[in-house]
Amino acid sequence: MAYAFPLPWGKRVTTALPTLDPSWGENVTENAPAATEAFRAARDFLLAHREDYDTAYKGFRWPELTEFNWALDWFDVIAADGSPTAGRTALWIVEEDGSETKLSFADLSARSHQVAAWLRHHGVRRGDRVLLLLGNIAPLWETMLAAIKLGAVIIPATTLLSPADLRDRIERGNVRHVITSSDNAGKFDEVPGDYTRVAVGQPVAGWLRYEDAYQSVLGFEPEEPTRADDPLLLYFTSGTTAKPKLVEHTHASYPVGHLSTMYWIGLRPGDVHLNISSPGWAKHAWSCVFAPWNAEATVLVFNYARFSAPQLLEVMARCGVTTFCAPPTVWRMLIQEDLSAWQVPLREVVGAGEPLNPEVIEQVQRAWGITIRDGYGQTETTAQVGNTPGQPVKLGSMGRPLPGYTVALIDPVTDRPAREGEICLDLGARPLGLMTGYQDDPERTADATRGGYYHTGDVGSVDEEGYITYVGRADDVFKASDYRISPFELESVLIEHEAVAEAAVVPSPDPVRLAVPKAYVVLAPGHEPTTETAFSILKYARENLAPYKRVRRLEFAELPKTISGKIRRVELRQQEQSRQGSGAPRRGAREFWEEDFPELKG
Known part of the structure; x- marks a missing residue:
């Protein structure tokens, strides 16, 4: 062939x-x-x-792979003298003030060698846990590569963490070294422990100065080969429903596993790839490190303090972005602008983090003539399911299983494959991109891998062509009048209303129907939380949803979110249970029920 x-x-x-x-x-x-x-x-x-x-x-x-070190055996190879990729820009950071940092593949290869040698000199050894608390600055990528070369285990962390969060990570992660920026070093004053402290930026008393690594004349050679199944990354999940889990990945599962992510995005050599994600979360490693560099593409980062859709669009146009990934929250803010006013050379656009609502996809298609392709994965995996380049996109579907992944929907009652059920991965064909397990939690690992499948905890449905549609978290799907309700399906309808910027649907206890769908709504700019607005939204839901799915209660409120930006519906469910679960029902200050509007009865 x-x-x-x-x-x-x-x-x-x-x-x-x-x-x-x-x-x-x-x-x-x-x-x-x-x-x-x-x-x-x-x-x-x-x-x-x-x-x-x-x-x-x-x-x-x-x-x-038996032995594999992605930084040495892949990145350094494509960055070597004589390689066409060596001089290509690997990392391009654009600041809000217009200043830029550009580093080639060869630059980053050399710098990470220096940093690796310097860290080794200061006690970082193979298998040591290194907490990495850095924003979108070049040392983040330099240190990631250096740590991989050393065989150290990286614990990425967001700069939004509090001292209490950091104590948890230091203790549960058995951290031996911390690398952070000077302006975040003070957070560790309240975090006890005998760990090496390295600060990037201005000198900090008692901390090693990261910039000294650039002056290092120490040579670097790996002390021994890296096994592909050696641990590389430990991720604390965002904790949408419980205390953050500690997910372990290897030198194969994330660097090599993200070949599936590269394929889903549609990356190819020479692309300029922009991903909107904060350091410390798995998606940043997905699309700001492994997937683009697997493809020999440029990682572009817009390092902003406060999000501005017009500024982002200006950067995309000026820097010639060809592939773009953003979470639904960002896409919803982008479509508030006249996208057709920006001429961007985009070839591929994707969304991840939470399912994309069809209305967002349609608006981007009208403005740019390009279709956002949804995808699905978890911290525990690389991209598992996606709408891939050149294939038909079904609105509302997140696509089909990606190369390397065998997906089954398992009925929770029969434990057998079904048209609708929990999204699971067949361990008989174990994907390389799956975690090794939850660190120091064998019971949770055993539960997640029971019955020959890895259980994602998400529910989906599949059609005859293999396209999977997200239904919701297993904990989020609920029954009303004995019908199964998918919060995402109702939320997708609600945000089509001009007054709704975001919505989260949860069950509200009801003495007759067991529960009724209730929407917590964040209003779009220019709309007020009035009786008239509530009536308009409830009427729209009534006209566009089947009777059993109808949103019957609505409250204007801010949505509780994790620090990674995911909605914590568990808090809203608990709030509803406490309000309606016993005694006389109680309403929120800005809550409206169908019963308030005679026109909506029936």
Whole structure:
């Protein structure tokens, strides 16, 4: 079988599978490790079939790796002298004031070597836990690469964490080293522990100065090979329903596992990729580190203090962004602007974090003539499901299983595959991008992997063509009048109303129906929380939802969220239970019920 495709500089090459793609094969040095070749072969197969989902899904195989260090065996290889990628911009950080930082692949390879040697000199050893609390500044990427080279275990953390959060991470993560910015160093005054302290920026008393690494003349050589199954990353989840879990990934599961993410986004060599995500969360590693650099693309970061849709659009146009990923919250803010006023060279746009509402997809399509493609994954995995390039997109669906993932929907009653059920991964064909487990929590790990499946805790439905539609978190789906209700489905209708910016639907206890759908609503600019607004929204819901799905109660309120921005419906459910669960029902200060409007009865 042969395939043909354009090279980055316009040539066309025809070759036979499984020969490596010659457009990127030039990056391989003569002495490249076998692991590099295996990784490249898997990657090039996906690049060659970027818009041929059926071939990619059926033909893709995860590379079999015994020893693999992504920073040494991949990044340094494509950054080596003589590689076409070496001089290409790897990291491009744009500040709000217009200033920029640009580092090539060769720059980052050399800097991370210096940082790795300097950290080793100060006691960082293979297997040591390193808490990384940095914003979108170059040392974040330098340190990630350096830690991978050392074989240290990285615990990424958001700068929004409080001292109490940091104490939890230091203790449960068994942290031995902390690297943070000077302006965040003070948070650790209240965090006891015998750990190395490294500060980026202005000197801090008692802390090592990160910038000294740039003056280091120490050479770096790995002390021993890195096993592919050695631990690399420990992620604290955002805790939408409970105390954050500690997720463990290896040198294979995230760096190599994100080949699926690269495929979903549609990245290719030479792209300029912009992802809206905060450091410290898994999605930042997904789309600001591994997926774009697997593709030899540029990571573009707009480092803003306060989000501004017009400013973001200006950066996208000026910097020539070709691929873009943003969470639904950002997409909802972007469509408040006249998108057609910005000429952006986008080829691929995707959304992740929570499901995208069809209304958002339709508005972007009208403005830019390009379809946002939804995708799905978790901190515990890489991208599992997605609408992939060149394939039909069904509004409301998050797509089909991605190459390397075998997905089943399991009925919670029968424990058998069904048309609707919990989204699970078949462990008989265990995907490389799946975590090894929850650190120091064998019971939770066993529960998540029971019955031969990894259980995501999310519910979906699948159609005849294999497209999966998100229904909701298993904990969020509820019954009203004996009908199963998907909060996401109702929320998608509500945000189509011009007055609604965000909505969260939860069950509100009811003596007759068991529960009725209630919406907590955040209003769009220019709308007030009046009786008239409530009537308009409830009337719209009545006209656009089946009777059993109708939103019957509404409250104007801010939505409780995790520090990563995900809605904590569990808090709203608990609030409703406490208000309506016993005694006389109580309402919020800005709450309205259908019964308040005679016109809506029936």
